[in-house]
Amino acid sequence: MSQRVTSRFSRTSLIRTRAAVLAAGMGASVALGAGVAAAADTTAASSAAGAVQAQAAVQAEAAKVQAAQAEKAAEARKAAAAKAAKAEKAAAVKKAAAAKKKAAAAKKKAASWIDPVKSYKLSASFAQNGGMWASKHSGQDYAVPTGTPVLAAHGGTVVKAGGNGAGDGPAYGNAVVIKHGDKTYSQYAHLSSVNVKAGQVVKTGQKIASSGNTGNSSGPHLHFEIRTSPNYGSAVDPAKFLRSKGVHL
Numbered sequence: 001m002s003q004r005v006t007s008r009f010s011r012t013s014l015i016r017t018r019a020a021v022l023a024a025g026m027g028a029s030v031a032l033g034a035g036v037a038a039a040a041d042t043t044a045a046s047s048a049a050g051a052v053q054a055q056a057a058v059q060a061e062a063a064k065v066q067a068a069q070a071e072k073a074a075e076a077r078k079a080a081a082a083k084a085a086k087a088e089k090a091a092a093v094k095k096a097a098a099a100k101k102k103a104a105a106a107k108k109k110a111a112s113w114i115d116p117v118k119s120y121k122l123s124a125s126f127a128q129n130g131g132m133w134a135s136k137h138s139g140q141d142y143a144v145p146t147g148t149p150v151l152a153a154h155g156g157t158v159v160k161a162g163g164n165g166a167g168d169g170p171a172y173g174n175a176v177v178i179k180h181g182d183k184t185y186s187q188y189a190h191l192s193s194v195n196v197k198a199g200q201v202v203k204t205g206q207k208i209a210s211s212g213n214t215g216n217s218s219g220p221h222l223h224f225e226i227r228t229s230p231n232y233g234s235a236v237d238p239a240k241f242l243r244s245k246g247v248h249l
Contacts, residue, residue: 190221
């Protein structure tokens with residue numbers, strides 16, 4: 001009787017012991033699985049955070065590069081605009097200088113005096129004595145063949161033109177008198193023909209007549225005078241006058 005009870009008690013204890021061991025094992029397994037899962041979650045979170053940080057760093061670097069490129073492009077545009085403005089200013093200055101130079105040249109040309117004929121030889125001079133004149137010679141003679149073009153020594157208005165010295169007497173033959181500024185007149189005499197008339201405006205170098213041998217003349221030549229009035233008796237030294245205007249006789 002007592003042996004059965006003991007035997008039954010022993011089996012019961014063994015079963016309980018096995019159950020406890022099994023339960024303990026299962027608990028340990030569950031606890032271990034939970035720990036592994038927690039560790040895995042922590043690693044994944046760390047990896048995700050690292051990836052986000054790395055991506056942020058790459059984006060920040062890219063933004064920095066873009067900003068540098070944009071700044072460089074802006075500086076290049078600014079430099080190009082400054083260069084273009086400088087070139088435009090230089091071109092404007094050059095254009096203004098060229099216009100000023102052209103205007104000065106035109107003014108100089110308009111104001112210049114020239115010899116009344118080309119390819120000449122100077123003969124009788126101003127204030128020279130001789131039997132050809134009632135008094136001293138009143139002008140400068142240019143020895144040239146008959147028909148040589150006679151040019152306006154300076155621009156102006158024709159005030160006298162024609163035979164009888166254009167009103168100054170037959171000794172001059174055919175003649176022309178041109179009025180210039182500042183009470184200055186030029187006279188051309190002994191002409192074979194006259195190409196202008198009183199009141200006509202002429203330019204410097206314009207042909208006004210042809211040289212000849214009319215009037216009181218001993219041979220083909222042009223008699224040229226500079227006067228302070230349109231009439232005879234007001235002549236000044238024409239060679240000296242022309243030299244003062246830059247003409248080399």
